[in-house]
Amino acid sequence: MILEQQYDYRPVTPWGGMQEMKMLLEKTDIRSKLEGLPLPISNSNYSISTLDIIESFWVSLWIGCFRFSHTAVVRMDEVINLL
Structure with a gap:
C-alpha cells in the first residue's frame, strides 16, 4: 500500500478534534438555549x-485543561479562533 503525502500551508493546531466539538455545539443548539x-x-x-x-x-475541559485560568489556551489558539 502506498500512501500519498500532501503538504498544506494552512495553520495546524494540536487540538485536531475541535471541529467535531464545534459541530456538536451547533447541532445541539446549546448557545440559543444559554441565551x-x-x-x-x-x-x-x-x-x-x-x-x-x-x-x-467547555472547550478547555474537552482538551484536558483542569483550571479555569487555562481557558486562555483556547483563546490564544489561532486555528480554533478561525472555527
Whole structure:
C-alpha cells in the first residue's frame, strides 16, 4: 500500500478534534438555549461575552485543561479562533 503525502500551508493546531466539538455545539443548539437563561451581562467595552466564556470553558475541559485560568489556551489558539 502506498500512501500519498500532501503538504498544506494552512495553520495546524494540536487540538485536531475541535471541529467535531464545534459541530456538536451547533447541532445541539446549546448557545440559543444559554441565551434564554438570565446570565450576567457586563457593561464594560472590554468584557468577554458570558456565552463565549462558557463555551471556552467547555472547550478547555474537552482538551484536558483542569483550571479555569487555562481557558486562555483556547483563546490564544489561532486555528480554533478561525472555527
